[in-house]
Amino acid sequence: MTDRYDVREAREAWQRLLWRATESKRLPTAESDRLALWSVSVVDPAGERILLEALASAWSQGWQPAELVHVMAHKADRIAARLVDLTIVADHDRRTSQVIDPRWQAQIDGLEGRSESTRHDWLRQWRRREGMDRRRCYDAVGAAWRVLSRLPRLPLLIPPPGVDPSVVTVGAPALAAAADPLLERIRKLLAKAESTAFEAEAELLTAKAQELMARHAVDRARLERGPAGDEPCMTRVLLEAPYVAVKGVLLAAVAEANRCRAIGINGLDLSVVVGHADDLAAVEVLFTSLLVQAGNALAEAARSAAAGDRSRTSAFRRSFHLGFASRIGERLATANDAVLAEAGAVASLPVLRSRSRAVDDAVERLFGGRVTESRIGGRHDAWGAAQGRSAADLARLNAGELTA
Numbered sequence: 001m002t003d004r005y006d007v008r009e010a011r012e013a014w015q016r017l018l019w020r021a022t023e024s025k026r027l028p029t030a031e032s033d034r035l036a037l038w039s040v041s042v043v044d045p046a047g048e049r050i051l052l053e054a055l056a057s058a059w060s061q062g063w064q065p066a067e068l069v070h071v072m073a074h075k076a077d078r079i080a081a082r083l084v085d086l087t088i089v090a091d092h093d094r095r096t097s098q099v100i101d102p103r104w105q106a107q108i109d110g111l112e113g114r115s116e117s118t119r120h121d122w123l124r125q126w127r128r129r130e131g132m133d134r135r136r137c138y139d140a141v142g143a144a145w146r147v148l149s150r151l152p153r154l155p156l157l158i159p160p161p162g163v164d165p166s167v168v169t170v171g172a173p174a175l176a177a178a179a180d181p182l183l184e185r186i187r188k189l190l191a192k193a194e195s196t197a198f199e200a201e202a203e204l205l206t207a208k209a210q211e212l213m214a215r216h217a218v219d220r221a222r223l224e225r226g227p228a229g230d231e232p233c234m235t236r237v238l239l240e241a242p243y244v245a246v247k248g249v250l251l252a253a254v255a256e257a258n259r260c261r262a263i264g265i266n267g268l269d270l271s272v273v274v275g276h277a278d279d280l281a282a283v284e285v286l287f288t289s290l291l292v293q294a295g296n297a298l299a300e301a302a303r304s305a306a307a308g309d310r311s312r313t314s315a316f317r318r319s320f321h322l323g324f325a326s327r328i329g330e331r332l333a334t335a336n337d338a339v340l341a342e343a344g345a346v347a348s349l350p351v352l353r354s355r356s357r358a359v360d361d362a363v364e365r366l367f368g369g370r371v372t373e374s375r376i377g378g379r380h381d382a383w384g385a386a387q388g389r390s391a392a393d394l395a396r397l398n399a400g401e402l403t404a
Contacts, residue, residue, distance in 0.1 A: 010042050014138075017141075032134075032142075057148070057149070059160035061151055061153045062154035063154060066238065067238065069081050071151070076143045076146075092161070100161050123137070155169040155170050155272075155366060157234055170274075230277060234280075234366075237251060246318055250321065254329075258282050258286075263363070274363050316384035319382070320391070323384065323392075324388035327388070
């Protein structure tokens, strides 16, 4: 039988641990030492409740499952990220009777902890799988809670489980957009671009993919009777370290070429992208592929360099990504211009411009005057930038008769 004084004292120890100043991640805190003195049956359930309550608060703040795991790895560490991953699964498993948005469910299905049981003692089971003692486990709970409790509010894009869809601030694209046959063809082209060993072929395939996107936008505009159409929506793109800021520059270039706007969120390794649903889907597909291609080109430059060569420095790599993004933006714009120059395409320009204005209006409505430009920090390497531009400029833009 659990003594009610133990429960009260354990709760107080939890509160001290949660609110303590951040210290060394290597050493257990005095608070976690105290918690480890009490029975697991007292302390663990309290820790689970703390995490689940913090999670509920994050949902109300507009956060989504994949975003929480991502920001936890950035703000805390991978251990805290895995703990939050499992906490999200535990939260989801308790909502079986509630309506789950398909887009929310898709993120749940992608979590590492999805296959783990959370019916009983899930914190203890997680601790055993991680091979850690109770003290470090409780410190991990504290680290996760501190990040969750300090998250800023984001626009609510997808209704959390059991929440009325009317609370959504601005809609996220429906999953149906991802099943578009044209996007499947574009994905195949970009998959070939990622897998080929020939950089010129990769550039050719990428140019063809953008050509298809531009042509699709023109065809869609021809079908619309006026400026009205589907309303702009929003998605958030997770940016992985290192060089998050310069990867955001590439995302902005791809977004602009596809009539969208990308806005980085300071300190969270996230970018918001506003646009129409099919344009947003195209942006995500192309951006992901270009990241892979840039990474492959950068890795090849490092492999061919001698030890100590400047191509291995962070300044070179950062500048490489910036040069790559700059030249890709130019190439995508040229591909768009080529499609619009075709006979009959000019008639679609008023609709395309109207859609672009609708996106700008949505950004103004959502962010007001809070969007500012910021400089990319770090030393610039002119050779790295030139190499990045070369990696994006090895082939002519004429894609010929290439097919997927």
